[in-house]
Structure formats: C-alpha cells, structure tokens
Amino acid sequence: xxxxxxxxxxxxxxxxxxxxxxxxxxxxxxxxxxxxxxxxxxxxxxxxxxxxxxxxxxxxxxxxxxxxxxxxxxxxxxxxxxxxxxxxxxxxxxxxxxxxxxxxxxxxxxxxxxxxxxxxxxxxxxxxxxxxxxxxxxxxxxxxxxxxxxxxxxxxxxxxxxxxxxx
Numbered sequence: 001x002x003x004x005x006x007x008x009x010x011x012x013x014x015x016x017x018x019x020x021x022x023x024x025x026x027x028x029x030x031x032x033x034x035x036x037x038x039x040x041x042x043x044x045x046x047x048x049x050x051x052x053x054x055x056x057x058x059x060x061x062x063x064x065x066x067x068x069x070x071x072x073x074x075x076x077x078x079x080x081x082x083x084x085x086x087x088x089x090x091x092x093x094x095x096x097x098x099x100x101x102x103x104x105x106x107x108x109x110x111x112x113x114x115x116x117x118x119x120x121x122x123x124x125x126x127x128x129x130x131x132x133x134x135x136x137x138x139x140x141x142x143x144x145x146x147x148x149x150x151x152x153x154x155x156x157x158x159x160x161x162x163x164x165x166x167x
C-alpha cells in the first residue's frame with residue numbers, strides 16, 4: 001500500500017482527471033465515455049477515487065444493476081470500471097478502492113455485486129464465477145462473477161444501465 005493514499009468519493013470537479021486516468025489505464029476512451037454516460041443517466045451508485053500527493057491515481061465505479069425475475073427486479077450493483085494509473089498498478093491502490101467501496105456498499109444495504117473481469121483478481125474480494133452462473137446476461141461467460149452480502153437472487157436476467165448497450 002502506498003503511504004499517504006487517500007480514498008474518497010468522487011466529486012464533480014474530478015471528472016476530467018478521471019477521464020484522463022481511464023483513457024491512460026485502458027488505452028482508449030471507451031471506459032471514460034461509459035462512466036460519463038452512466039453519470040448522465042443517473043445510474044451511479046458509488047464512485048470512489050484514490051489520490052496520492054494531490055494526483056488522482058485510481059477510480060472505481062459501481063452502477064445500478066437489476067436482477068429481473070419472477071418477483072420483480074432485485075436491485076444490485078455492477079462494478080465497472082476499476083482503474084489504476086499506469087506505473088502505479090500492483091501497489092495496492094485497486095485493492096484499497098474495492099475494499100472501501102464494498103464496505104460502503106454493504107453499509108448502504110446493497111446485497112449483490114456483479115463484475116465482468118479476471119477471476120484471479122476479483123476472486124480476492126470474494127467474487128465467484130459459480131455465484132453468477134445462474135444469471136441470464138448478454139455478458140454471460142467465464143469472466144462474469146458475483147458476490148453477495150446477504151440474501152440475493154441466484155438466477156434472473158441481469159439488466160444493466162442503458163450505457164452498457166454501446167459496449
């Protein structure tokens with residue numbers, strides 16, 4: 001972990017620095033545009049940033065996700081994206097962002113989180129492929145994983161925010 005790292009909720013004035021970070025971390029503007037659209041659509045549930053010595057070095061974004069099933073739609077969250085500045089990766093910044101976000105989401109009453117990503121990385125936080133296997137999703141594959149913090153559906157159709165339709 002980097003000494004002096006600050007994790008806080010993103011503020012409106014962070015938008016340009018977050019877009020720059022996402023563009024650098026992912027080598028293109030796709031994730032920056034996704035985050036901008038999710039914000040505009042009101043789908044943001046939680047967005048945290050990491051700063052070090054005044055520089056923005058990481059960001060994690062959770063948007064509203066629904067699990068549609070026989071009893072209506074269950075509210076859940078989707079983790080996407082998670083980014084750390086190139087040159088700062090593998091220093092604990094991503095772990096700090098996800099850990100803090102999970103704590104805040106649980107405290108807010110969230111019970112289910114879904115991510116599409118590397119099983120080895122996200123498995124460290126408790127995400128499991130088996131937990132997501134019963135969901136019907138446009139993104140259903142070996143990289144779709146879920147984590148629950150209480151009673152949550154194990155099946156149903158994952159309904160992402162409209163911004164994800166462009167991916």
